[in-house]
Amino acid sequence: MKKTxxxxxxxxxxxxxxxxxVIAQINYNEEKVPDYTLPDPLITENGEKITSTEMxxxxxxxxxxxxxxxxxxxKTPSKKIRTRVRTISVDKNALDGKATRKQIEIxxxxxxxxxxxxxxxxxxxxxxxxxxxxxxxxxxxxxTINSDTGIIITTSWVKNxxxxxxxxxxxxxxxxxxxxxRWPVSMILDNGYALITAYYGDIDPDxxxxxxxxxxxxxxxxxxxxxxxxxxxxxxxxxxxYSRAMDYIEKDPDISGDKVVIMGHSRLGKTALWAGALDPxxxxxxxxxxxxxxxxxSRRRFGETVKxxxxxxxxxxxxxxxxxxxxxxALPVDQHELIALIAPRPVYITAAQKDKWADxxxxxxxxxxxxxxxxxxxxxxxxxxxxxxxNKPVTxxxxxxxxxxxxxxxxxxxxxxxxxxxxxxxxxxx
Numbered sequence: 001m002k003k004t005x006x007x008x009x010x011x012x013x014x015x016x017x018x019x020x021x022v023i024a025q026i027n028y029n030e031e032k033v034p035d036y037t038l039p040d041p042l043i044t045e046n047g048e049k050i051t052s053t054e055m056x057x058x059x060x061x062x063x064x065x066x067x068x069x070x071x072x073x074x075k076t077p078s079k080k081i082r083t084r085v086r087t088i089s090v091d092k093n094a095l096d097g098k099a100t101r102k103q104i105e106i107x108x109x110x111x112x113x114x115x116x117x118x119x120x121x122x123x124x125x126x127x128x129x130x131x132x133x134x135x136x137x138x139x140x141x142x143x144t145i146n147s148d149t150g151i152i153i154t155t156s157w158v159k160n161x162x163x164x165x166x167x168x169x170x171x172x173x174x175x176x177x178x179x180x181x182r183w184p185v186s187m188i189l190d191n192g193y194a195l196i197t198a199y200y201g202d203i204d205p206d207x208x209x210x211x212x213x214x215x216x217x218x219x220x221x222x223x224x225x226x227x228x229x230x231x232x233x234x235x236x237x238x239x240x241x242y243s244r245a246m247d248y249i250e251k252d253p254d255i256s257g258d259k260v261v262i263m264g265h266s267r268l269g270k271t272a273l274w275a276g277a278l279d280p281x282x283x284x285x286x287x288x289x290x291x292x293x294x295x296x297x298s299r300r301r302f303g304e305t306v307k308x309x310x311x312x313x314x315x316x317x318x319x320x321x322x323x324x325x326x327x328x329x330a331l332p333v334d335q336h337e338l339i340a341l342i343a344p345r346p347v348y349i350t351a352a353q354k355d356k357w358a359d360x361x362x363x364x365x366x367x368x369x370x371x372x373x374x375x376x377x378x379x380x381x382x383x384x385x386x387x388x389x390x391n392k393p394v395t396x397x398x399x400x401x402x403x404x405x406x407x408x409x410x411x412x413x414x415x416x417x418x419x420x421x422x423x424x425x426x427x428x429x430x
Contacts, residue, residue: 027302028356036299039333041340041373053377056343064341065277067333072293073274074232074318076240077219082110085248088118091150092125099125099189100254103142103152106244109218117202117241118142120151123254124189130252132259132426133194134418135245135282137238137268138183140164140175141199146185147177157205157213182265182410191419192427194255196245200268203241204234208315215240229319235293236318238268239275246281259283259426263418265410266358267316270294277341284425286348286418289408291358293317295349297335297366298328303357306331335362336369339399343370344377348400348421353390355408364388367399374398393417395424 027033042050042060045067050060069075086105094101099122107116120142124131138145140161141154158171165174188195200206204214211217211226215237220226227233232240242262250257261284264272269290276285287295292304293316307325310317324331339347349367351360364386371381380397387394391413393402400421404413 026305026308030302030361033300033302036297036329038297038299038336038369041337041370042376045332050376056373056376061341064333064337068274068277068338068341069318070230070320071324071332072317072321073236073239074227074320075230076232076236076278079219081108081218083108083244083247088152089150094122094150095146095148095185095189097125098186099123101148101150102252104248106248108215108244114218115202115215117198117244118152118154119196119198119245119248120145121194121196121252121255122185122189123194124192127192129254130256131192131194131254132261132283132422133196133249133255134188134261134263134422135196135242135249136263136265137200137242137271138179138197139200139268140166140179141171141201142197143171143173143176144179145177145183145197146180149176151176154199154202156199156201157207158199158201159206181412184412184415187412187415188419191423193261193419193422196249196255198241198245200238200241200271204237206234206267206315208313211315227318231318233317233319234313234315235267235271235274238271239278242271242275243279243281246279250281257281261286261418261422261426263288265289266291266408267294267313270316273338273342273347276345276347277338280345282345284346284348284422285342286350286421288350288410288414289352289355289358290349290363291355293335294358294363295335295339295366296359296362297369298324298331299334300359300362300365301328302359302362304359334366336366339366339370340373343373344379344398346398346400346421346425348418350401350414350417351403352407352409353403353405358408360403361388364401364403367394367401370399371397395420 084107088103091101102121104119143151143153164178262282263286265288269287273287367382374381382399383396
């Protein structure tokens with residue numbers, strides 16, 4: 001008994017030491033942010049200065065895409081796979097007549113049991129068609145975004161959550177509507193926008209199993225069992241899923257394919273930025289509290305770091321990204337250049353005051369340092385006099401930013417700003 005107790009005591013002490021060591025390594029002190037030098041988005045690898053939009057599009061844009069592919073997100077396969085679209089249901093009197101609800105299945109691969117992306121679409125009935133739209137993936141299944149009993153419950157793998165009554169990685173009707181506060185459907189519809197969402201786990205379940213599930217195996221070459229060091233991880237796959245949703249949206253007569261706003265929160269905020277950089281069909285890009293690997297500058301090493309994110313979520317990025325654990329200065333890119341890749345299209349970056357893990361100041365500064373590329377396109381970038389003030393959005397140029405009060409989440413305040421952003425550029429309102 002004494003020997004067993006001693007072993008247990010040793011394990012507890014070891015775990016406490018490990019946890020405290022990890023916590024001690026997390027920096028939330030601005031005075032401890034190291035000196036760093038950011039790469040200039042307008043200087044090529046060989047030192048050439050980009051002085052025109054033609055040079056940006058022909059030289060620097062593809063170069064930066066390649067650098068992010070090779071070192072951060074991995075390269076998306078160019079292989080075309082079979083895609084089949086099926087309308088599962090259409091209800092023209094959904095939400096007490098407020099909307100038309102469509103549910104669309106996009107299935108990938110040759111077999112009937114291959115992965116599929118299941119779109120939930122709400123279109124306002126009181127607006128002239130086609131309408132602009134917000135497109136955003138959700139974390140626990142389409143049925144969680146609203147209490148509408150007509151929404152199909154996902155059969156994909158879902159992360160267990162006691163609060164949402166999800167166990168054995170299976171969703172049930174008990175989790176219907178548990179994330180309604182993140183998706184104010186009525187607000188979106190009342191402002192004349194469609195809402196399109198899908199469960200991100202349809203594309204790639206969010207756990208590390210060596211990429212044996214989701215869409216990755218559909219792209220493996222003969223004998224391949226996982227992506228190579230410079231090939232896509234889960235963020236790359238989810239970004240690919242956003243583009244496949246866009247393929248459908250462009251053909252839906254009720255939606256304006258040239259007025260689609262891509263929105264993502266947290267890890268999906270990282271995804272939205274990468275998808276927006278790769279796919280110019282998204283008219284506007286919104287990244288909500290995306291942090292490390294999203295809109296926050298990696299070189300600041302504030303809150304979540306490259307090493308921390310690669311340790312906690314080894315499947316999100318490409319294997320090469322791990323070379324920059326505790327080695328951020330060696331990265332040939334930083335996240336302000338990811339924002340710059342969206343130029344000249346407007347982009348909105350957000351933060352939450354209490355979400356230090358995501359480094360609000362690092363995201364604010366990334367907006368500032370992306371500004372030069374927008375100015376190259378004769379667009380107003382980030383205002384020089386912009387300040388990081390809570391609940392006071394920066395809206396003076398094509399790069400919008402806000403830090404709201406509160407914690408890591410998506411709130412009604414956020415959506416109110418998103419709609420103002422979309423109105424400015426898609427409805428030409430002032």
